[in-house]
Amino acid sequence: MNLALGRAGVTLGLAAAILGAVTVGYGLIRHRPELVRLSRWYAALVFFGGLLAAFAMERALITRDFTLQYVADNGSTKTPALYNFATLWGALEGSIILWALILGGYLVAVVLKFRKRLADPLVGWALFTMLVVCIFFFWLLVGPANPFKSFSPPVGFDGPGPNPLLQNHPLMAFHPPMLYLGYVGFTVPFAFAIAALVTGRVGEGWLLATRRWTLIAWGFLTAGIILGSWWSYEVLGWGGYWAWDPVENASLMPWLTGTAYLHSVLVQERRGMLRVWNISLLCATFALTILGTFITRSGVLESVHAFTTSGIGVSLIIFFALIVLTTVVLIGLRGDRLRSPGRIDSPLSREGAFLANNVLFAAFAFVILLGTIFPLIVEAINDDRVSVGVPYFNRMTMPIGLTLLFLMAIAPVLPWRKASGELLRHRLLWPAWIGVASMVFAVVVGARGFAPVVAFGLGGFAAGSAGRQLVLATRRQGWRGLVGRANGGMIVHLGVVIIAVAFAASSSYVRQAEFTLTQGQSAEFAGHTLVYEGQNVKIEEAKIVNQVLIRIDGTGPWAPSLNKFANGNQTIGTPSVRSTVTDDVALSVIAIKDGENGSVTVRVTVQPLIIWLWIGGGVMALGTLLAVFPGRRRNPIDAVSAPLSVEPPKEPTGATA
Amino acid sequence: MSSSSAFAKGSPIRRWGPWLAVAVVAVAALSVAAFGTRSAPTAQDRVSSISRTVKCPVCSGESVAESNAPASQEIRRQIAEQVQQGQTDEEIRSFYSAKYGQAILLTPSASGVNVLVWILPIVALALGIAALVIVFRRWSSMPQERASDEDRELVESALHSDEPANESDPHGEGASR
Numbered sequence: 081m082n083l084a085l086g087r088a089g090v091t092l093g094l095a096a097a098i099l100g101a102v103t104v105g106y107g108l109i110r111h112r113p114e115l116v117r118l119s120r121w122y123a124a125l126v127f128f129g130g131l132l133a134a135f136a137m138e139r140a141l142i143t144r145d146f147t148l149q150y151v152a153d154n155g156s157t158k159t160p161a162l163y164n165f166a167t168l169w170g171a172l173e174g175s176i177i178l179w180a181l182i183l184g185g186y187l188v189a190v191v192l193k194f195r196k197r198l199a200d201p202l203v204g205w206a207l208f209t210m211l212v213v214c215i216f217f218f219w220l221l222v223g224p225a226n227p228f229k230s231f232s233p234p235v236g237f238d239g240p241g242p243n244p245l246l247q248n249h250p251l252m253a254f255h256p257p258m259l260y261l262g263y264v265g266f267t268v269p270f271a272f273a274i275a276a277l278v279t280g281r282v283g284e285g286w287l288l289a290t291r292r293w294t295l296i297a298w299g300f301l302t303a304g305i306i307l308g309s310w311w312s313y314e315v316l317g318w319g320g321y322w323a324w325d326p327v328e329n330a331s332l333m334p335w336l337t338g339t340a341y342l343h344s345v346l347v348q349e350r351r352g353m354l355r356v357w358n359i360s361l362l363c364a365t366f367a368l369t370i371l372g373t374f375i376t377r378s379g380v381l382e383s384v385h386a387f388t389t390s391g392i393g394v395s396l397i398i399f400f401a402l403i404v405l406t407t408v409v410l411i412g413l414r415g416d417r418l419r420s421p422g423r424i425d426s427p428l429s430r431e432g433a434f435l436a437n438n439v440l441f442a443a444f445a446f447v448i449l450l451g452t453i454f455p456l457i458v459e460a461i462n463d464d465r466v467s468v469g470v471p472y473f474n475r476m477t478m479p480i481g482l483t484l485l486f487l488m489a490i491a492p493v494l495p496w497r498k499a500s501g502e503l504l505r506h507r508l509l510w511p512a513w514i515g516v517a518s519m520v521f522a523v524v525v526g527a528r529g530f531a532p533v534v535a536f537g538l539g540g541f542a543a544g545s546a547g548r549q550l551v552l553a554t555r556r557q558g559w560r561g562l563v564g565r566a567n568g569g570m571i572v573h574l575g576v577v578i579i580a581v582a583f584a585a586s587s588s589y590v591r592q593a594e595f596t597l598t599q600g601q602s603a604e605f606a607g608h609t610l611v612y613e614g615q616n617v618k619i620e621e622a623k624i625v626n627q628v629l630i631r632i633d634g635t636g637p638w639a640p641s642l643n644k645f646a647n648g649n650q651t652i653g654t655p656s657v658r659s660t661v662t663d664d665v666a667l668s669v670i671a672i673k674d675g676e677n678g679s680v681t682v683r684v685t686v687q688p689l690i691i692w693l694w695i696g697g698g699v700m701a702l703g704t705l706l707a708v709f710p711g712r713r714r715n716p717i718d719a720v721s722a723p724l725s726v727e728p729p730k731e732p733t734g735a736t737a
Numbered sequence: 738m739s740s741s742s743a744f745a746k747g748s749p750i751r752r753w754g755p756w757l758a759v760a761v762v763a764v765a766a767l768s769v770a771a772f773g774t775r776s777a778p779t780a781q782d783r784v785s786s787i788s789r790t791v792k793c794p795v796c797s798g799e800s801v802a803e804s805n806a807p808a809s810q811e812i813r814r815q816i817a818e819q820v821q822q823g824q825t826d827e828e829i830r831s832f833y834s835a836k837y838g839q840a841i842l843l844t845p846s847a848s849g850v851n852v853l854v855w856i857l858p859i860v861a862l863a864l865g866i867a868a869l870v871i872v873f874r875r876w877s878s879m880p881q882e883r884a885s886d887e888d889r890e891l892v893e894s895a896l897h898s899d900e901p902a903n904e905s906d907p908h909g910e911g912a913s914r
Contacts, residue, residue, distance in 0.1 A: 318803030325798055423876035427869075439865040447858045454845070454854045461850050468854060469800065469843025471790050476858055505752065512759045519766040523773070533770035537763065592785040592802065594813075653805065670805055 082145050086136030086228040090221045093129025093180060096122050097214035104208045113199035119207045120198060123191040126214050127184035134181045137174060137227060141167055146237050149229035150174060156241030158622040158646055163247035169256040170242040172377055172392065173227035178257065180217045182264040187214065190268055194289075202286060205275035206268075213267055216399050224391040241622065244645045244652040251311040259304030259331060263369040265297025266338065270366035273359045277410040282355055282417050287345055292708055294345075294362075295565075298338050299704035305331050306579075306697030317640070317655035317668035319592055319685025321693065322583075324473040329452045330372025333445050337365040340441035347431045350496060353422040356411055357438070363407040368445075370400045375452065426498040433491035440484050447476045474587065478531060485538035485580055488573055489515070489545045511544030518543075527589075535584035539577045546573040568707025575703055578696030586687040594670060596681045606686040608665055613637050615678065622646055625654075628669050628680050632658050640667040640682065664690040784817045787826055791816070791833055792841050800843055 100122025107115025137150065141164055146152045154171045155164065169175045187210050194203045221227065246252050269290040276286040308331065313321035322328060341361040348354050374396035411418065424431045451468045458466045493507040518540030522533055549570045553561030561567055595603045597612035604610075611631040616639065618625040624644045629637035640656040655668040663686055670681040778786070785802055791812065793804035801809045801816075812833070819829045833841050845851040 316803075317805075318799070320803065323798070323803070423879050424873070425876070427873055432873075435869055439862070439869060443858060443862045443865060446861050450854060450857055455840075457853075458850055464850075465838060465840035466845050466851060467792050467840045467843050468845055469790075469792065469798070471844040472854070475844075476855075502752075505756065509755055509759070512756070516759050516762045516766065519763060519770070523766045523769050528770055528773055528775040530767065530771040533767060537766070591782065593781045670810065 082136045082140035082143075083148055083228055083230055086133050086140070086148075089129045089132025089134075089136055090218060090226075090228065091129070092132065093126050093184065094215065094218035094222055096125035096129060097211050097218055100126065101208055101211040101215060104204055104211060108201060108204045108208065116201075116204040117198045119204070119211075120191045120195070122211065123184075123187045123207070126211070126218075127181075127188045129218070130177070130181035130184035133177050133221065133228075134168065137168055137177055138165065141165070144239075146233040146239060147231055148227075149231040150227045152231045152233060152237070152239050154242050155239045156622070157238050159241045159247060160622065162250060162253055163242060166246070166253045166256075167242045169260070170246045170252075173221075173225045175256065175260075176217060176220050176225045176392075177227055178260055179264060180214070180221060182257075182260050183210070183214055183217055183267060186210070186264060186268055190271075190293075201279045202272070202275050202281055202289075205278045206271040206286075209271035209274045210267060213271070216395075220392060220395060224395050241645070244623075244643070244650055245315060247622065248643070248652060248654055249311055249315045251307055251314065255304060255307040255311050257304075258300050258307055262297050262299075262301025262304050263331075263334070263373075265293065265300055266334065266362075266366050266369060268293040268297065269362050273362045274406070274410065277359065277407075277414050280414060280417055282359075282414060284349055284352065287349055287358070291345065291349075291565075294338070294342065295704060295708055298335075298342060299701060299708070301331070301335050301338065302704065303697065303701050305335060306694065306700075310694055310697075313666075313690070314655065314657065317653045317666075317683075319590070319655075319666050319668070319683065319687070321586075321690070324448075324451070324470050326452050327372075327376040329448045330368075330375050333372060333448055334365045334368040336441050336445040336448070337361050337368060340438045340445075341365060343434045343441075344438050347424075347434050351422050351424070351431060353420050353424070353431075355418045355420055356415075359411060359418075360407070361438075363403065367400055367403045367407075370396060370403060374400060428494065428499045428504075430491065430494045430496045433487060433494050437484070437487055437491065440480055440487065444477060444480045444484075447480070448473070451476070481580065482531075482535060482538060485535065485542050485577070488576070489538060489541035492545045492549050492570060492573070507548070508545070511541050511548055514544030514547075515539075515541030527585075529588055532584045532588040536581055539581040539584075543574055543577045546570040546577070563706045563709040565707045568703050568705070568709065571703030571706055572700050573703075575696045575698070575700030578692050578699060582689040582692035582696060585689040586693070589688050591686045592683065594681055594683050596679050598679045603684075605684050608684075608686060609633055610667075610682075610684065612680060612682075615672070615680070626669075626672055628667075628672065628682060630656075630667055630682065632665050632667075638667055640669045642669050642672060659691045661691060663688040780817070780820050783820050783826070784813065787816050787820070787829055788813050790830065790843050792843050794837055794841060 100119060103115050103122065104119045107113065107118070137148075139145070140148045140151045141155050142161075144151065144155055144157050146155070150171070150173055154167050154174070159167070163170075167174065169178045187207070190203075190207065190210065191198070194200075197203045198207075241247065272286045272290045276282050305328075308328070309321040312323070338361075341358060344354055344361065345358055348358050374393060377392055377396065424435070426432060427436075451473055454468045455466055458464050489511055490504075490508070493504065493511075495503070515537045519533055519537035522536040527533055527536065547570075550561065550567060553567050553570075555561070562571070591606040593605050595605070595610065597603060597610075599612060599614055602609060602611040609632070613629040613631060616627040616629055618627065622645060624646075625641045626644070627639040627641040629639055631637050635658065638656040638658055641654045643652050643654055645652065653668050653670075655666050657664055657666045666685040666687070668683050668685075670683055673679045673681075788802040788809075789800050791801045793799045793801050793806055793809045794812075795806050795808045796804050799809075801812045816829060819832070824832075830842060834846075839846060845854050847855055
């Protein structure tokens with residue numbers, strides 16, 4: 081039943097996507113708007129197909145229908161309900177169902193949003209592009225990543241359940257869907273970029289039509305990345321939250337190019353410039369989501385996220401090549417229209433800062449791409465093995481990150497077209513004082529080392545600059561000074577600063593040690609006192625939990641544990657973290673010795689300001705929401721840029737968009 | 738209030754004084770941060786910082802510091818011994834790369850083909866900056882375009898006609914600027 085339902089859903093989705101793409105494509109070429117308008121029905125069918133497939137899989141998982149290979153491989157009668165539900169995205173095939181479902185959802189959302197313009201060739205070609213992407217993902221579900229394979233379970237069969245790491249923390253239920261909402265969301269602006277190239281309407285119309293879509297996708301991707309690092313901090317137990325693991329890099333690369341795009345698109349909206357660059361960035365972002373999926377899912381690189389080695393890798397890399405080829409050819413064909421006669425008057429201007437931002441973000445993404453695939457390159461060149469890990473990424477990205485912080489401090493106060501030194505001196509003084517004050521504060525509370533203190537100073541500088549914009553905007557417009565793209569963007573900047581400071585502090589001042597303690601024994605580490613009180617064994621249905629009870633500075637007891645799962649002989653540790661606003665003490669059990677004295681070995685990681693990473697993530701999400709909220713409508717004839725060769729005003733008088 | 742001309746509005750001291758103060762405080766804070774006394778790293782800190790740069794030989798992509806595999810625990814113990822014996826960080830690292838091959842180190846060495854991983858990003862960044870410099874040069878040598886009477890007429894006629902200029906492009910998105 082579930083098998084038939086799921087197969088029906090996948091087949092329906094694939095058929096609707098193919099027929100839809102053919103119909104819409106034919107209608108567009110032959111100028112038959114009535115055919116193009118049919119896209120809404122095909123979109124609905126594609127979405128329904130995805131929904132049916134997801135529903136069938138969830139139903140099979142919940143009813144433990146082991147006649148499905150996927151459920152037999154990843155389900156278990158012992159798995160708790162939440163993790164059982166999340167098993168849909170706990171392995172490769174199921175995660176493609178989620179992808180297809182979200183893609184169908186975005187397709188329907190686009191059709192609803194543009195329902196009055198469905199016959200407009202721009203929207204038509206965008207829907208055509210999205211339908212083609214749908215064909216690819218539903219085809220994966222039919223062919224290389226078929227989740228609806230049958231299995232004949234012997235009597236009394238019970239599956240192994242999902243990977244123990246994936247049933248150890250509730251965040252698992254939220255991080256992958258968020259990430260996929262972000263990844264898949266970039267399909268929408270990508271489709272419109274392709275549509276703009278095909279129709280030749282490469283002006284600003286498609287940008288305005290998709291800017292909120294891009295922002296929403298970006299917001300989901302941001303939230304997904306931060307939830308993912310929170311998950312890894314709470315679950316993996318090595319004391320860190322970001323390991324520059326290939327899958328983390330794969331999610332960060334499209335985030336970086338997407339962030340670059342969100343900034344440079346403003347130059348095009350205002351000045352009509354950088355058309356080729358913006359289209360390239362957007363296509364690169366979409367292509368990188370596919371490349372990232374390839375890197376992590378094909379098993380070419382070892383990673384905790386590489387589910388299996390499967391035939392899906394070839395399909396993904398071909399699809400990636402197709403995207404790149406299509407984009408390059410289309411841009412080449414439209415070269416004449418993409419050229420814009422505008423110019424940027426001065427590097428010391430808002431648009432100049434955005435250009436610098438783009439170069440830095442592109443370099444950042446390049447470093448990460450290079451570092452991630454470099455072991456493959458070396459192996460291909462001279463058959464040698466080499467590892468590129470955390471120390472490399474930290475060393476290479478630190479200077480880029482610091483420069484970006486500096487730019488974040490300068491750029492928000494720059495006017496369009498041209499800034500004078502006088503204006504900068506005036507506007508940046510207070511932010512600079514805040515930056516210096518944060519350096520002094522850091523040094524007074526004991527921070528040492530050049531790079532981290534520079535990071536704190538630049539963080540304060542950037543926060544001052546963002547805060548200054550917000551203060552001016554709220555003075556002028558009341559609460560509306562907090563909404564809209566520019567103001568919401570400044571709140572996102574504040575979130576970024578919080579994360580940057582927390583990252584600099586936690587990675588510079590991390591202290592880690594191992595202690596072997598017998599019952600009642602205590603240890604001193606990094607200003608904290610740990611007392612080992614004893615053990616506690618909890619027997620749950622899916623696992624046996626051996627807890628080690630430890631008091632930290634008299635609080636607690638905190639209970640890091642070793643879990644033995646009923647199925648499989650893997651032992652998985654669960655860390656326990658005491659968070660305060662100043663520092664985190666993370667405990668994880670390394671070994672529990674049997675025997676009389678029953679000593680335990682625990683790893684203690686003390687890192688400052690960790691909690692601010694998650695708070696900063698929340699601020700970024702809030703800022704994105706406020707940015708999506710429509711801001712004050714700008715009077716189209718208001719001056720927004722400083723007039724040339726005239727003394728600029730002391731304070732901005734017009735609203736910035 | 739001083740009425741002396743050096744402190745008058747717009748004088749260099751009034752304009753630059755506050756920034757000079759910012760710079761002085763910043764330099765002072767940074768020099769304390771960079772050269773001030775700090776507690777020397779303990780043996781334990783050295784062990785954890787070294788083991789963060791050595792890859793766990795049996796797991797995927799984790800460092801010896803992160804991994805709980807018995808092989809990693811053994812290497813951590815060994816590193817602690819080597820630190821006790823007074824070996825330098827570099828000596829310890831090269832010991833492991835000699836024993837397990839260079840892939841055991843998470844930082845690729847700057848020799849042979851590995852140089853590329855360090856050089857290419859710098860080359861790419863330099864190219865990006867060079868490209869920016871070139872476009873700005875070109876832009877600054879471009880003549881400023883002024884609206885001609887013809888342009889004004891075009892705007893005037895567009896403002897007074899109710900019909901969109903181009904049927905297939907009602908929003909004028911295809912028009913190049």
